[in-house]
Amino acid sequence: MRRGRLTPGAVRKWGFIVSFLAAPLAIYIVFFVSPNLQALQLALTNSRGISPDFQYVGFENFTRLFGDEVFWAAVRHHGLILLVMPLVTIVIALFFSFLLNLGGGQRNGQLAGVWGSSFYKVVFFFPQVLAVVIVGVLFQAVLNPQKSGILNSVLGWFGVDPVGWLIKPDLALWTIIGVMVWQGVGFYVVLFSAGMAGVPKEIFEAAALDGANRFTLFFKITLPLVWNTVQVGWVYLGIAAFDAFALVQVLSIDRGGPDNATTVLPLEIFRQTFTYYRFGYASAMGVALVFLVLTFAALTMRVTRRERIEY
Amino acid sequence: MTITPRDITRRQLLARVGLTALVAGPFLSACATGGGGSQEAAPSAAAPSAGGASASANNPFNVKADAPLEVVIFKGGYSDEYATQSHEPLYKKAFPGATIKHQGIQTIGQTLTPRFAGGDVPDVVNNSGTDNLDGGALINAGQLLDLTPLFEAPSVDDPSKKVKDVIVPGTIESGLGGDPAKPYTLNYVYTAYGLWYDAKLFEKEGWTPPKTFDEFKTFAEAAKAKNIVPFGYAGKNASYYAYWMILISAAKIGGNKILLDIDNLADNAWNNDAVKQAAAAWAEIGKFMDPAYEGLIHTEVQTQQNQGKIAFYPSGSWLEAEQAKDTPEGFEYAMVPTPSVTAADQMPYEAIRAAAAEGFIVPSKAKNAAGGLEYLRQMLSKQGARDFTEKTKSLTVVIGATEGLTLSPGLTSVAAAQTAAGTNVVTFSSFEGWYKELETELRKQTNALMFGRISAEEFATKMQEAADKTKADSSIVKQTRNV
Structure with missing residues (x-):
């Protein structure tokens, strides 16, 4: 094929590719790229969202952001969620998936999960099937601060006074993190199980023959071999840590309370938009949020990069 | 013979240009930052031109008899049956040719904000609930109709009395907003x-x-x-x-x-x-x-x-x-x-x-703003008010509308408290x-x-x-x- 000339073959090939790409690309541009660019544009205005008239105010919204204590409270909360939630979720999920796949010892000469593991796999996945709001409503009943609340009545059997899970400003955010972990673990159990299933059984058998106990088996063999999957999970969970909107909206006192103790950026964006009608300022918060998420993703990719093990 | 561009008549051309404008319009207004093109003159209910019919005691706002009316009601504690089963039928009785589009929702703010931004607004909105529209912001954006013509219009039950004379004093003041202050909100419920x-x-x-x-x-x-x-x-x-x-x-x-x-x-x-x-x-x-x-x-x-x-x-x-x-x-x-x-x-x-509460507004850019005002006038009739009290067990700002109604124990105690308070409000x-x-x-x-x-x-x-x-x-x- 000579350069610079379109042969019928090339037309067919590129025509095929372009026609397949055009629709998704158009949808992506219209529904993702353009709203994001518009948000960036709105962040530089004083738009109230209910009239097409607004002025460009430069970076005023961003300077305002730096002096906004509620914004910083939300950022701190994201920081705490980011530190705790992915780590706890991954540790629990790894532990469960190890038990489900390899923790049951030898059976018929092969490493197998604990008894009933296929049943547990389904059970662990349940929370993932529920919509987040449903999880929130469920936990309203579980975390009800009265004696009759599900968790409190269980504690009551042991003589513990009712705990105000979402009422105590020091406890509320931890409670929300707990719900996020509960909701997330199931999916990562399945994800890590798939990762472990992808590792050839011979490796584990060889290790077991050499006398590796379960502890060694997990830390020296399993974890390094599923490290890539863990890394993916970490990025997903990290991004989820910048959301938490639905749970906080449904569960927290006075939407983000008590005393701002549970507020998160998406909730503040919602409030600025639909309660205060500060579309420009809300967009500035949104832009800040995008940069936080991107920074996190880039950092994670950088820090967790590691040699890939071929098998 | 095939049609070439030259065969298109001027009329066809105009029609096509018009059509394009129609197609382009919604697209632009659907885009949050789509320019400032939608600042058309708001239809003024005080000086209607299109209706044709002249103003009368039965139709003080010159409502076009067959113009459709869109009503959005906050479906909360009062539900929206009072609108669908009483106020809307009352409007239909006055204008049998009109079709009424009714929407009973809870998220007034989230649902209607994009419509205000796009200029496609309903004719009457019951702006209430925890997610209501920000009245002050709407007033500043020129999105609400001044309701003075409503309060100055003859009332439904007695055309010799104006609407403002058949409602509890203080009602109009409770709906003032903007600078200079004008009544933009009709607060309907005596609370x-x-x-x-x-x-x-x-x-x-x-x-x-x-x-x-x-x-x-x-x-x-x-x-x-x-x-x-x-x-x-x-x-x-x-x-x-x-x-x-x-x-x-x-x-x-x-x-x-x-x-x-x-x-x-x-x-x-x-x-x-x-x-x-x-x-x-x-x-x-x-x-x-x-x-x-x-x-x-x-x-x-x-x-x-x-x-x-x-x-x-x-x-x-x-x-x-x-x-x-x-x-x-x-x-x-x-x-x-x-x-x-x-x-x-x-x-x-x-x-x-005590206050008049439960606000009703008419958007200034409503297609049938005159109909919106008329709907509010019908609400303030004795029939409309009595039906509301029956359905919602709540008093309205309409004076003497509970005559002949048996009030529940709670409402009776409210009425007693109201009498005892007198002017100490x-x-x-x-x-x-x-x-x-x-x-x-x-x-x-x-x-x-x-x-x-x-x-x-x-x-x-x-x-x-x-x-x-x-x-x-x-x-x-x-x-x-x-x-």
Whole structure:
């Protein structure tokens, strides 16, 4: 094929590719790229969202952001969620998936999960099937601060006074993190199980023959071999840590309370938009949020990069 | 013969250009930042031109008889049956050729904000609920119709009387907004606020509602001894019920001027002793609450009152209707004013907070704005008002519309409280709608005060800070009121 000339073959090939790409690309541009660019544009205005008239105010919204204590409270909360939630979720999920796949010892000469593991796999996945709001409503009943609340009545059997899970400003955010972990673990159990299933059984058998106990088996063999999957999970969970909107909206006192103790950026964006009608300022918060998420993703990719093990 | 461009006539060309404009229009307006092209002249209801029919007592706004009408009703405590089964049929009776599009929803703000931005608005909106539209912002954007023509129009029942003469005084003032102030909102429901209790329970226990806070504390001890929580409200989503009580007490101590100063963002309005005394008095009662109430929503706490676990609950006159389904046999709602705080209170114990509430607005860019005004006029007829009271167990601002109706026990007590109060009426608070940032802060600080995390002094300081912040913020349009 000579350069610079379109042969019928090339037309067919590129025509095929372009026609397949055009629709998704158009949808992506219209529904993702353009709203994001518009948000960036709105962040530089004083738009109230209910009239097409607004002025460009430069970076005023961003300077305002730096002096906004509620914004910083939300950022701190994201920081705490980011530190705790992915780590706890991954540790629990790894532990469960190890038990489900390899923790049951030898059976018929092969490493197998604990008894009933296929049943547990389904059970662990349940929370993932529920919509987040449903999880929130469920936990309203579980975390009800009265004696009759599900968790409190269980504690009551042991003589513990009712705990105000979402009422105590020091406890509320931890409670929300707990719900996020509960909701997330199931999916990562399945994800890590798939990762472990992808590792050839011979490796584990060889290790077991050499006398590796379960502890060694997990830390020296399993974890390094599923490290890539863990890394993916970490990025997903990290991004989820910048959301938490639905749970906080449904569960927290006075939407983000008590005393701002549970507020998160998406909730503040919602409030600025639909309660205060500060579309420009809300967009500035949104832009800040995008940069936080991107920074996190880039950092994670950088820090967790590691040699890939071929098998 | 094939059609070439040359064969297209001028008429066809215009039609096609027009069509393109139509197609392009919605696309542009659907885009949040799509230029400023949609600033067409708003159809003025005061000077209609298209209708053709001349104004008459039966049709003072020149409504086009076959123009469709779109009504959006907040489907909350009052539901929307009063609209679908009474007000809309009344409108249809007046204009049989009109089709009515009805929407009953809860998220007024989220649903209608994009429509205001795009210029495609309904003709009547019942702007209510926790997610309502920001009236102040809409007024500043020129999105609402001045309702003066409505109040000046002849009333439905007696054309010799104007609409403004058949409604409770103060109704028009309660809907003022903007600068210069004009009535943009019709507040339809007469609402009284106070402490609600079960008259039967009090009868059984031999209790009488306390008239002073000293009596309130004595009563609280007595109720506590019977394992009944003397006072409770829901902190999770209804802390404003509690701040109403604090504001009422502040006004009783220092007069309505206290509340006007708060609305007008006057310097140190929140630091006034009346506010501090009121906050301290209520915080004392708050100590008797179950801390768990902070994590409950209003219906949960209201149900507990129905179960006889709570003596007093702060609310407005919609409570009885809202709880109708859950109220057990032998529970009889009654309302009393809030107790007096000091012996030197400027207003007597009998004073109640009463206000016209439940706002109805007509968007200025509505396609059938004249129809919107006419719909409101029909609502203010005796028939419309009586139907509303029957369906919702709530009083309207229409004078004498309950004649011949048997009122429920709760409404009877409201009517009695209204008579006892006479002119001693605690005014409504406009800042709740004007300055949402300040209102949000008040909800937060009210929970902190009532559940014992801050003192009355700190409450006043924090609210003053928030008010000063609102005042200093040039992006918030300021409003003032004198009455």
